[in-house]
Amino acid sequence: MFTLAHMSDIHLGPLPKVKGRQLLSKRLLGYVNWHRGRKFMHRRDILDLLTNDLKARSPDHIAVTGDLTNLGLPQEFPLTAEWLRNLGSPEAVTVIPGNHDAYVRVDPEKATAHWQPYMEGNEPGQALYEQIPGEFPFVRRFGDIALIGLSSAIPTAPFIAAGRLGTEQRRALGEILDRLGRDGLFRVVLIHHPPLPGQAGWRRGLRDAAEVRDILRIMARNSSCTDTTTNRASSNSKQSAVRRSSSAPRRHLKPSMAVSPPPATTNMPSSRPETAGGWR
Incomplete structure (x- = not known):
């Protein structure tokens, strides 16, 4: 039995000291929003309780699907990298970025490069799909389970949190799903923005969601399995779920942190793709 734990929208606090010139962009609105309310929702003590509870369950692997930062500041990325190291090793944790991690254009070497060991295919995954270094997608294989890491994170205008x-x-996603499906692997697609309809409006949605749904639909038709699930984070929330082949217990630490509950059961292994992500 393989247990996959899922977290999203970490928004690690507190916010580090910000230089004035760094606010001459969309970040100014985010900075104001942080101090007006978000800092009271994304509390580090609650996050620590959540992660400690998750680690106590000893999942086989942890997926973190984006928005680890708040304003995409260069000084936020080393802090989130330290948090990741505390969460687990790159072999035990997989990460993809979210829209807050691409708030504005930043040199990747000063940003998500700090997480690179967590965003690379492992050796069995590379044998299935050879990742272009530093790019997406990537594949990690654990026995009959395959994680496919995507990035929908793009810089956007003020008041827009969309992805593509x-x-x-x-x-590449279509090719990977087809290859892994023919190998009989249970495929989990990691993406920050929800690809299914009705889960995000235009300002926060996945711009090419229809095309992504077509890919998933084709793969599902070609599969003999019947279970497909999507787990999305609600607005202003951190997300944690534990997925396993039996019931998946979860705990709401605080009402404001609660999210839509995941399906109670997931049959592993199977060949139909499942999506896991979050957005804010």
């Missing part, structure tokens, strides 16, 4: 995979990632 783009043509190359979508093409």
Whole structure:
């Protein structure tokens, strides 16, 4: 039995000291929002309780699907990398970025490169799909389970938190799902923005969601399995879920942190793709 724990929208606090010139962009609105209310929702003490509870369950693997930072500041990324190291090793934790991690354009070497060991295919995954270094998608294989890491994180205008995979990632996703399905693997797609309809409005949605749904739909039709699930984070929330082949217990630490509950059961292994993500 393989147990996959899922977290999203960490928004690690407190916010580090911000230089004035760093606020000459969309970050100014985010900075104001943080101090007006978000800092009271994304409390570090609650996050620590949540992660300690999750680690106590000893899952086989942990997926963190984006928005580890708040304003995408260069000084936030080393702090989130330290948090990740406390959560687990790169072999035990997989990470993809969210829209807050691409708040504005930043040199990747000063940003998500700090997480790179957590965003690379492992050796069995590379044998199935050879990742272009530093790019997406990537594949991690654990026995009959395969995690497919995507990035929908793109810089956007103020008041917009939308995402996009783009043509190359979508093409690669279709090829990967087809290959892994033919190998009989249970496929878990990690993406920050929800691809299913009705889960996010235009300002926060996945711009190429229809194209992504078509890919998933084709793969599902070609599969003999019947279970497909999507888990999304609600607004202003951190997310944690534990997925396993038996019931998946979860705990709401505080009402404001609660999210839509995941399906109670997931049959592993199987060949139909499942999606896991979050957005804010």
